[in-house]
Amino acid sequence: MTVTAGTDPTLAPLFEPITLGNVEIRNRVVMTGHGTGMAKDYLPTDQHVAYYRERAIGGVGLIGMAFPQIHPTSQDVPGEPRSWLPEIVPGLRKITDAVHEHGAKIVMQLGHGGRQGHSTFTERALWSPSNTPCPFNLEMPKAMEIEDIDEIVAAHAIGARHAKQGGMDGVEIHSGYGGYLLASFLSPFSNHRTDEYGGSLENRMRIVMRVIDAVRDEVGPAFLVGINLQGHDFSPGGLEVGDAQEIARAIDATGKIDYICVKAATYNEAHQNVPDMQHPKRIWEDLAAAVKAVVNVPVIAVGRINDPGDAADILALGHADMVAMTRQQIADPETVNKMKQGRLDEIRRCIGCNQGCIDRLFNVTHSTCVHNPAAGYELELGIGTLLQASVRRRVVVVGAGPAGMKAAEVAARQGHEVILFERRGHTGGQLRIAAKIKGRQEIGGVVDHLDVMIARYGVDLRLAQSPTAEEILALDPHHVIVATGSAPGHDIVGNLAQGIGFTPGLDQEHVLSVWDVLEAEQPVGQRVLIVDDGEGGWKGIGLALQLSDEGRDVEFVTPLPYVGAKLGPFSANLAVPRVHRSGMTTHPFSTVTAIHGPTVHITEQGRASVLESLDTVILAGWHRPVDDLYFGLKAAGASVVRIGDAIASRTMMEAVHEGERAARRIPVTV
Numbered sequence: 001m002t003v004t005a006g007t008d009p010t011l012a013p014l015f016e017p018i019t020l021g022n023v024e025i026r027n028r029v030v031m032t033g034h035g036t037g038m039a040k041d042y043l044p045t046d047q048h049v050a051y052y053r054e055r056a057i058g059g060v061g062l063i064g065m066a067f068p069q070i071h072p073t074s075q076d077v078p079g080e081p082r083s084w085l086p087e088i089v090p091g092l093r094k095i096t097d098a099v100h101e102h103g104a105k106i107v108m109q110l111g112h113g114g115r116q117g118h119s120t121f122t123e124r125a126l127w128s129p130s131n132t133p134c135p136f137n138l139e140m141p142k143a144m145e146i147e148d149i150d151e152i153v154a155a156h157a158i159g160a161r162h163a164k165q166g167g168m169d170g171v172e173i174h175s176g177y178g179g180y181l182l183a184s185f186l187s188p189f190s191n192h193r194t195d196e197y198g199g200s201l202e203n204r205m206r207i208v209m210r211v212i213d214a215v216r217d218e219v220g221p222a223f224l225v226g227i228n229l230q231g232h233d234f235s236p237g238g239l240e241v242g243d244a245q246e247i248a249r250a251i252d253a254t255g256k257i258d259y260i261c262v263k264a265a266t267y268n269e270a271h272q273n274v275p276d277m278q279h280p281k282r283i284w285e286d287l288a289a290a291v292k293a294v295v296n297v298p299v300i301a302v303g304r305i306n307d308p309g310d311a312a313d314i315l316a317l318g319h320a321d322m323v324a325m326t327r328q329q330i331a332d333p334e335t336v337n338k339m340k341q342g343r344l345d346e347i348r349r350c351i352g353c354n355q356g357c358i359d360r361l362f363n364v365t366h367s368t369c370v371h372n373p374a375a376g377y378e379l380e381l382g383i384g385t386l387l388q389a390s391v392r393r394r395v396v397v398v399g400a401g402p403a404g405m406k407a408a409e410v411a412a413r414q415g416h417e418v419i420l421f422e423r424r425g426h427t428g429g430q431l432r433i434a435a436k437i438k439g440r441q442e443i444g445g446v447v448d449h450l451d452v453m454i455a456r457y458g459v460d461l462r463l464a465q466s467p468t469a470e471e472i473l474a475l476d477p478h479h480v481i482v483a484t485g486s487a488p489g490h491d492i493v494g495n496l497a498q499g500i501g502f503t504p505g506l507d508q509e510h511v512l513s514v515w516d517v518l519e520a521e522q523p524v525g526q527r528v529l530i531v532d533d534g535e536g537g538w539k540g541i542g543l544a545l546q547l548s549d550e551g552r553d554v555e556f557v558t559p560l561p562y563v564g565a566k567l568g569p570f571s572a573n574l575a576v577p578r579v580h581r582s583g584m585t586t587h588p589f590s591t592v593t594a595i596h597g598p599t600v601h602i603t604e605q606g607r608a609s610v611l612e613s614l615d616t617v618i619l620a621g622w623h624r625p626v627d628d629l630y631f632g633l634k635a636a637g638a639s640v641v642r643i644g645d646a647i648a649s650r651t652m653m654e655a656v657h658e659g660e661r662a663a664r665r666i667p668v669t670v
Contacts, residue, residue, distance in 0.1 A: 007342045011308055013315040015340060018061075018322065020298055021224045021258030023169050025061040025105055028315060028322045029336050030300055031329040032261060033066025033109040033172060034357070037079030037366035038376070044081055044091025047366070049098050050378035055329050056102035057383055059336030062322070063099060064172055065092075066109040070155040074112040074181070075121040077364050083110060083159030092166025100167075107224060108163040110156050110215070111174035114181030115141040115190065116267045127152070129185045130192040136267035136573065149197065149207055152181065156211045157218040160225075170224025172261065173211060177228040178273055179235070179266025182208050186230065186247060189238030189266065201243070205250060216256040226259040227251060231287025235268040241287060245294045252295040261300040261324070262288040271574035274327075275304050277352035277442045278574050282310055289319035300324055306331070306350040308339050330357055330369050334383070346456070348372055348449045351442040356653050359568030370653040371402070371446040373660040381660065389415040389668040393478035397421070398467065398629060401429020402652050403644030404483030405450035406659030411481075411666055412457035419475065420459050423466040427451055429485050430645070431652060436518045437542035438549065446652060469632035479639050479666050482630040483659065486623035486645035488513035493622035494533025494559055495591055505595030511617045514539055524552065525615020529600055531592050532558040533621030536566030537651070540620030541575060545582060554584040555611060557602055562588050587611075623649040641665075 015027045038047040052063055068083035069075050081088055092108065099106045115128035116137060126134075127148060128141035144152075160171045175182040184190040185207045191198050197206050215225055229248055233239045239247075244262075251257050264284045265272030275283050284303035292299040301320035305311050306328040314323050328335055332348035339347070348371060356369040369375035374382045393416050397408045400422030408420040426432065428447035435444035454461060472480060492503045505511065516522045528547055532540040540556070541564055548554045556563050556579075563586050564576040579586065590604040600611045625646050633640040643662045644655035 007340055008308070008344065011312045011339055014308070014312050014323070014336075018298060020062075020226070021170070022222050023105055023224045025322075026103055027059070027061040027336060029060050029311065030062045030322050030324040030326070031055055031060050031064060032300070032302060032324040032326045033064030033174065034326055035067045035077070035080060035361050035367065036376070037077055037361050037364070039079050039081045042078070042080070042082040042085065043087055044095055046094075046379065047376070048091070049094045050382060051376065052095050052106065053098035053102065054333045054374070054378045054382050056099045056104035058329070058333035059340065060104055060329055060333075061336075063104055063106040064109055065095065065106055065168070066174065067111045068108055068159060070110050070112050070159045071152060072122055073124050073127045074114070074117055076113050076117045077361060078121055079361070079364070079366060083108070083162055084155055086162065088162050089166045092163065092168060096167035105169040107170040107172045107226060108159070108166070108168045109172045109174040110159045112152065112181035114175065114179070114184045115139070116179055127181065129190060129197065132190060132192065134179075134267050136270045143193070153207065153210045153214050157214040160215045160218045164219050164223055170226065170258070171215060171219070173215065173225070173227040175228070176208060177230040177263040179233070179268070182211065183230050183266070187233050187235070187238045187266070189233050189235045189268070201246060205247060208251070209254070212251065212254055212256050224258050225256065226261060227257050228261045228263055229291065231262045231264045231284055231291060233266050233268075234264060234272060235266045238266065241290050244287065245290055248291045248295050252297055257297060259298045259300060259322075260291060260295060261302060262291045263302050269573070271570050274354055274358045274570050275352070276354045276571050278439060278571065279304060279352075281305070281307065282314065285314055285319055289317075292318070292320060298322060302326070304352060306352070308335075308344060308347070327352070327357060330367070330375050331372050345452050349445045351445040353443070354568050354571055355651065358570060362569050368653075371449065371656050373657040381664075386410070386413060386664070387668045391668070391670050392416055393666060394419070394476065395479045395481065395666060396472055396475055396477040397481045397483060398472070399429065399483035399485055399646070400427040400461065400463075401483060401485050401644065401655065402431055402446055402450065403485070403646070403655035403659040404429075404481065405447065405454060406656045407481045407483060407643060407663045408459045409450055409453040409457060410660050410663035412454065412459050414663065414666070414668060416666065418459045420454065420461050421465050421467055422461070422463050425464045427461070427463075433515060433518050434539070437538070438546040440538060440542050443652070446656065469629060469636055469638075472633065473636060473638060477638075480633055480641075481662050482627075482633065482640060482642040482646050483644050483655075484626040484629055484646045486625050486649040488515055488619060489622075489624040492531065492533045492592060492619065493624070494535075498559075498591065500591065500593065503592060503594060506619070508595060508597070510615065511595060511619065514543055514618060514620050517543065517618060524618070527553045527613055527615045528555070529611060529614050529617045530554060530556045531617060531619050531621065532556065532560070532563075533591070534559050535621045536560050536564075538567070541567070541579065543618065543620060544584060545578060548582040548584050554582070555587065555614075556584055557587045557590045557592055559589060559591050562586070625649065
């Protein structure tokens, strides 16, 4: 092992090579398989190739390609490949060649969603060990017949054959975890059969053992074969740690599996399948350690591992042999190289928001990342695509929120002279405000990274300044980017959208915005009403939960069907129960029509209602763009564009992505 000067010596365990089966992996960092939504006509694409190549260039040791479906009864979204199609092989070969060219190894997952899927894209019934619907997707599956089980076993072998033909280094039997098909056989939570595939643990393991045998028989003894394994169901009557250990011992005893990747949860606890920032770091570390204690094959630890120190510590403690930094690799594919080069402050940390990765898959599009615009767009924005300016231009960016900071960083990296103005005395804009909500502090990681980068590339940052159009033009800029963001309005936008008109009483002292509470720290009374007007995000929910935790009596008005209706499904799976456990009173399908002192009039599910004795009303809805400067510059004939919330109030992902693209549109030649 060669460690670059400046590398933190405590990170050395991460860079040790390891052999899995007959395959040597250059280090201990893994990007486990995850849905990308990048397939076209159910086959791999050049987008896949670029995505995995980028991570190999960045230094990761082992990559998992997912989520190839093994059978026509499993197709969660149309953006994942079908491993039973022979036509998959050429695409796999392209991916493999790209990954191998840059020194990484890659395995293809063999997956079946079981009852935790949708029949929308297959027009076939879901398959499951029993006639019990998934508690999350709520679709009744077919209880599999023996011939169905035989078909699934054979399908795993066919997928493995195609992976080998495509040059993959191995395959990973995916659904031994998460409540997916094989895991649903393992667990009494979902397996209620009375035949030879149900009842005793030996019976419940039968299909898994048959799959292992079939895959190994197909690929031979030298090909790498791993398996995902459930460390705990966290579901009623499901598998617990002791069960996982027993299953792991039996699998290890076959001598046919080369590594075990330990994960957890079913869709009964769907929020744990891709745990967001509501969960602690290193969430499943203890489960990996428990499995490692009883097996001889290497074990991979998974679950909110995005910090290099945490990753190295897991290895140093002997809790795992490798660590998965999967969403971290999405956020920054160069994480490993930056660790080796001692550039820890430049690592773009995953913030666990799920907004760009898993949430987008639910919207049937490909994954990306909130603060890595290149994720999923590597062909356009990836490593090596940023052109250097042959003509250095003066670029003025106004607004040092995430949009403006990203634009400033990228323009400076291109070689332009960049001046960045910010009206506040600090950078970050609304993200700094959002990070003040309890449990949402990691949001600030987006700005922390951009702070480092604009300093690294010499951006002229001018804080506590709000230049006029005339003052900006006096700087003789070649290009101006307006990122002045948005601000709370003086009305309820959702009401206006519904034709209700201006809401009386919003000018009273006890009617506050979220900014008033978090940034200006204005006092909040005991009885509080949160008013969401359809924006439906963490702005209102996070503050409501925080105030409730502080002991205040909270009521929540929303025109949506329930509080949290617009959160990503996995995040909502935890956040919505938290809302109800908090004891706050919620008013769905409701809007505020007037505020008269402590009395608030609402229309609740079409009926007039009154909320009384309220001390504070907090508006937590849509913002309006701050765009006066943009239109002033435009009227003056300046070369100006606006980005982020200065166009329309949206999320941090649009802000960061638009900042990147706006900077790249600045001419770099004469």
